[in-house]
Amino acid sequence: MPRTRRDVLASLAGVGVAGLAGCTALDAGESESDDSALDAAALREVRELGSPAFPARVPAPIAESYLELSRARARELLDSVPETMSPEEVPNEGVRNVYAEAYADAAEAVAPSDTDESPFETLRGLRYARGAAAMAKGTYDAAVGDRTEADVRDEAAAVRADIESFRLGTRYLGDEPDRALVVYDAVEDFVAGAVRRLDNADQYGRYADSAPRVGELLDAVESARASLDGARHVRDRYLASIVDPVDFTDAFESTASSLVAVTEDRRAEYPEEGGLEAVIEGEGFDTEELERTPAEDLLVETFVEVESGLRDAREALRSDRFATALVGAHTAETHRRAFEEAVTAVKRGRYESVESAAAVRDAKLGALEALEAARSDESNPHLTRRALVDIAYMVGNGDDYLRDDYYEDGDPRAARNAVSEYATAEFAARETPAVSAWVLGTLAAERGGVGD
Numbered sequence: 001m002p003r004t005r006r007d008v009l010a011s012l013a014g015v016g017v018a019g020l021a022g023c024t025a026l027d028a029g030e031s032e033s034d035d036s037a038l039d040a041a042a043l044r045e046v047r048e049l050g051s052p053a054f055p056a057r058v059p060a061p062i063a064e065s066y067l068e069l070s071r072a073r074a075r076e077l078l079d080s081v082p083e084t085m086s087p088e089e090v091p092n093e094g095v096r097n098v099y100a101e102a103y104a105d106a107a108e109a110v111a112p113s114d115t116d117e118s119p120f121e122t123l124r125g126l127r128y129a130r131g132a133a134a135m136a137k138g139t140y141d142a143a144v145g146d147r148t149e150a151d152v153r154d155e156a157a158a159v160r161a162d163i164e165s166f167r168l169g170t171r172y173l174g175d176e177p178d179r180a181l182v183v184y185d186a187v188e189d190f191v192a193g194a195v196r197r198l199d200n201a202d203q204y205g206r207y208a209d210s211a212p213r214v215g216e217l218l219d220a221v222e223s224a225r226a227s228l229d230g231a232r233h234v235r236d237r238y239l240a241s242i243v244d245p246v247d248f249t250d251a252f253e254s255t256a257s258s259l260v261a262v263t264e265d266r267r268a269e270y271p272e273e274g275g276l277e278a279v280i281e282g283e284g285f286d287t288e289e290l291e292r293t294p295a296e297d298l299l300v301e302t303f304v305e306v307e308s309g310l311r312d313a314r315e316a317l318r319s320d321r322f323a324t325a326l327v328g329a330h331t332a333e334t335h336r337r338a339f340e341e342a343v344t345a346v347k348r349g350r351y352e353s354v355e356s357a358a359a360v361r362d363a364k365l366g367a368l369e370a371l372e373a374a375r376s377d378e379s380n381p382h383l384t385r386r387a388l389v390d391i392a393y394m395v396g397n398g399d400d401y402l403r404d405d406y407y408e409d410g411d412p413r414a415a416r417n418a419v420s421e422y423a424t425a426e427f428a429a430r431e432t433p434a435v436s437a438w439v440l441g442t443l444a445a446e447r448g449g450v451g452d
Contacts, residue, residue: 042357131223138218297420
């Protein structure tokens with residue numbers, strides 16, 4: 001039996017079909033006959049349909065015991081300092097106020113979460129918990145004379161050395177390209193995050209020559225250490241799950257160089273000067289006629305992602321993060337194709353305006369169906385799903401525009417912006433499986449057809 005829109009929505013939004021009872025217009029026929037006005041209640045019903053359930057994951061077994069150790073590390077840091085500073089031990093009221101805020105933030109971060117996270121999301125979130133606890137500890141220790149900025153900078157130098165050692169010692173070993181690419185993209189993201197935290201603390205500190213300055217430096221050191229620990233755990237757990245690893249290092253490097261060059265060439269087919277307006281005009285549109293329409297926002301959103309993906313790919317390639325470069329090329333090409341499809345749709349008269357809540361609902365259902373279709377494509381499931389996590393986020397963005405507190409009731413921007421977000425997600429999701437095949441097919445060709 002073919003799946004109905006109700007079935008698709010239920011599977012994506014993480015609710016049972018029974019929970020959708022009373023939601024008329026989930027069926028295509030009902031939707032076409034519904035001419036609800038753009039009133040707040042009707043738009044709220046669209047938002048309440050739910051958002052797609054695409055938690056971030058990595059195809060490597062994250063150990064719960066490791067997550068508990070990381071939680072314990074955060075708790076240990078926070079438990080080593082008191083909840084408040086007394087005026088007797090720290091006369092400076094400003095320092096005491098900063099510490100009180102830091103301790104409260106850390107206590108909240110360390111507290112058990114009631115959100116439904118994947119193990120990978122928990123792993124990423126623990127970086128913040130450990131850093132927040134270190135901010136409190138570093139501030140207190142410095143205020144009472146137990147730690148200096150020089151001490152923390154020595155720790156930072158040691159962590160940087162550990163990061164470089166890990167980076168140089170990591171090769172792209174794996175079982176098959178689709179899985180390996182997503183695993184090493186996650187590993188590289190952790191490592192890049194570690195470096196970024198240390199660099200940002202050096203360049204953009206909020207405090208100078210004070211106990212809170214020591215605290216924020218220790219925050220960066222501990223966050224970087226947690227990121228490096230996460231990278232090592234993901235890599236090692238992945239390698240432990242396979243028997244005869246294949247070395248993809250040369251293939252990843254050459255394919256990344258090749259595909260980044262291809263995406264740069266394809267970007268060069270559009271105007272380089274004049275910004276997004278020139279790009280849209282280059283497709284034959286009058287930008288003044290498109291102003292304040294879903295069509296304008298759709299074209300802008302899709303092309304912005306082309307630029308973003310290409311920028312990420314270039315930066316990753318320069319820093320020898322070849323898995324990240326491949327994912328960036330995937331993002332750029334997915335949205336370039338989505339942009340071309342959006343151009344065709346707009347030229348056919350779609351997305352000129354939003355006249356009813358039914359149109360907003362149909363745009364959202366179109367996005368949900370496209371996401372489900374892409375997720376159901378099993379040809380390259382890991383890379384495709386990795387891309388869909390970011391695309392699904394756009395549906396949540398669309399829902400946010402329909403919140404009661406975002407625009408006043410009756411403001412047409414709510415529906416217009418929501419439709420453009422939903423449409424961007426739909427067009428990008430539809431292109432994702434084919435682009436995954438393009439990336440991994442090129443990788444297979446670089447390896448002489450091995451590992452398709």
